[in-house]
Amino acid sequence: MENNTVIYFAVAAATIYLIRVLPMTLIRKDINSRFLRSFLYYVPYVTLAVMTFPAIVSATGSPVSGWAGFITGLVLAYVDGNLFRVAIGSCVVVYVAELLIR
Amino acid sequence: MNTGNENLKWYVKGIKDGFPIGMGYFAVAFALGITAKKIGMTPLQAGAMSALMVASAGQFAAMTVIATGGGYLQMAVTTLIVNLRYLLMSCALSQKLKPETGILHRMAMSYGITDEIFGIAVSVDGRLNPFYNYGAISISVPGWTLGAFLGASVGAILPKSVENALGVALYGMFLAIIIPESRKNKFVAGIVMISMILSCIFTVVPWLSAISSGMRIILLTVVISAVAALIRPVEGEEGEAHGE
Structure with a gap:
C-alpha cells in the first residue's frame, strides 16, 4: 500500500476538486431558465434534509439520544436559527440523554 | 468592486459562522483518523488526506479503496460517485456569486x-462574497485536518460519550439552515418533510437500501428538486421564492 498512497491521494483529490471547480468556473453567468433557477434554489434544502434524516438518529451511541438530538435541533432551529447554538444545544442534549439512559 | 473593508467584514463573518463547523469537523475527522490508522495509514497521511480532499464520505470511500487494494480507476470512479453531490452544490453556488467574480476566486x-460550508454560503443574504468562504475555510479545514491527524496518532483521547455527542453537531447545523427557511416558506417546509421521509424509506426498504448513500443523496436531490421546481417555480431575483 505504501508505494501507491501518493498516487491514490492524487487521483482522489483531483477527482473531488474537478467536481467542485467545473460548475463554479464554467457557469459564469446568471442562469435565465426559470426552471433551472428554481431547481437550484431547492437543491440545498433537499440535499441537507436527505443527509440529515435518518442519519442523525444513528450518529450517536443509541437511537434514543439520536432522536433527542434531532428533536432538539428541530426545535432550536425553529425558535432560534443560530448555527452555533443549534449545534451545541443538540450536542448537549445528546450528552445528557446518554448519561440518563446508561 | 468590493473594498478591502467589505472583504474583511465578510472574512470575519465567515470565521464566525465557520467556527461551529470547525468543531464538528474536528470530532468527525477524529473518527476518520482512527479508521485511517486501522488500515495502516500514518498520522501524516491521514492529515494530508483530509487537507487535500476535505470530504467526509469521500474520504471514507477512498480509504475503502486503499484498504482493499483497488485500482486507480476504481478510486476515480468511487470518489466521483460519492462526491457527485458537490457538482450540484457547485452549480447552485455559482448562481450565488456576482457574475463578474474572477476565475481565481472561483x-x-x-x-x-x-x-457544511455550502450550507452556510448559500444562506447568506444576497450575493456571496468569496471572502466569506475563505473565512469559513480557514477556521474549519484546520479542524478537519488536525482532527484526522490526532485521531490517527492518539486514537481515543476523547471519551466515547463526548464523541457521541459531537456526532450530531454537523446535523444540528444542517437543521439550522433548512428549518428557518421552512418556517418562512410553507412549500419549502413540505419539500423538507418529503425529502426526509423518502430518505428514510430509501434507508430502510430492502432493495432501495442497496443504493449507496452517495447515490441516494444525488438521486433524491435531483428528483425532488426538479419536481418542486415544476410545481412551484421561484419568482423574482436571486432565486428567492416569494409568497406562500
Missing part, C-alpha cells in the same frame, strides 16, 4: 465546497 472557493 477556483479558490471550490476547494472548500463541503456540505
Whole structure:
C-alpha cells in the first residue's frame, strides 16, 4: 500500500476538486431558465434534509439520544436559527440523554 | 468592486459562522483518523488526506479503496460517485456569486465546497462574497485536518460519550439552515418533510437500501428538486421564492 498512497491521494483529490471547480468556473453567468433557477434554489434544502434524516438518529451511541438530538435541533432551529447554538444545544442534549439512559 | 473593508467584514463573518463547523469537523475527522490508522495509514497521511480532499464520505470511500487494494480507476470512479453531490452544490453556488467574480476566486472557493460550508454560503443574504468562504475555510479545514491527524496518532483521547455527542453537531447545523427557511416558506417546509421521509424509506426498504448513500443523496436531490421546481417555480431575483 505504501508505494501507491501518493498516487491514490492524487487521483482522489483531483477527482473531488474537478467536481467542485467545473460548475463554479464554467457557469459564469446568471442562469435565465426559470426552471433551472428554481431547481437550484431547492437543491440545498433537499440535499441537507436527505443527509440529515435518518442519519442523525444513528450518529450517536443509541437511537434514543439520536432522536433527542434531532428533536432538539428541530426545535432550536425553529425558535432560534443560530448555527452555533443549534449545534451545541443538540450536542448537549445528546450528552445528557446518554448519561440518563446508561 | 468590493473594498478591502467589505472583504474583511465578510472574512470575519465567515470565521464566525465557520467556527461551529470547525468543531464538528474536528470530532468527525477524529473518527476518520482512527479508521485511517486501522488500515495502516500514518498520522501524516491521514492529515494530508483530509487537507487535500476535505470530504467526509469521500474520504471514507477512498480509504475503502486503499484498504482493499483497488485500482486507480476504481478510486476515480468511487470518489466521483460519492462526491457527485458537490457538482450540484457547485452549480447552485455559482448562481450565488456576482457574475463578474474572477476565475481565481472561483477556483479558490471550490476547494472548500463541503456540505457544511455550502450550507452556510448559500444562506447568506444576497450575493456571496468569496471572502466569506475563505473565512469559513480557514477556521474549519484546520479542524478537519488536525482532527484526522490526532485521531490517527492518539486514537481515543476523547471519551466515547463526548464523541457521541459531537456526532450530531454537523446535523444540528444542517437543521439550522433548512428549518428557518421552512418556517418562512410553507412549500419549502413540505419539500423538507418529503425529502426526509423518502430518505428514510430509501434507508430502510430492502432493495432501495442497496443504493449507496452517495447515490441516494444525488438521486433524491435531483428528483425532488426538479419536481418542486415544476410545481412551484421561484419568482423574482436571486432565486428567492416569494409568497406562500
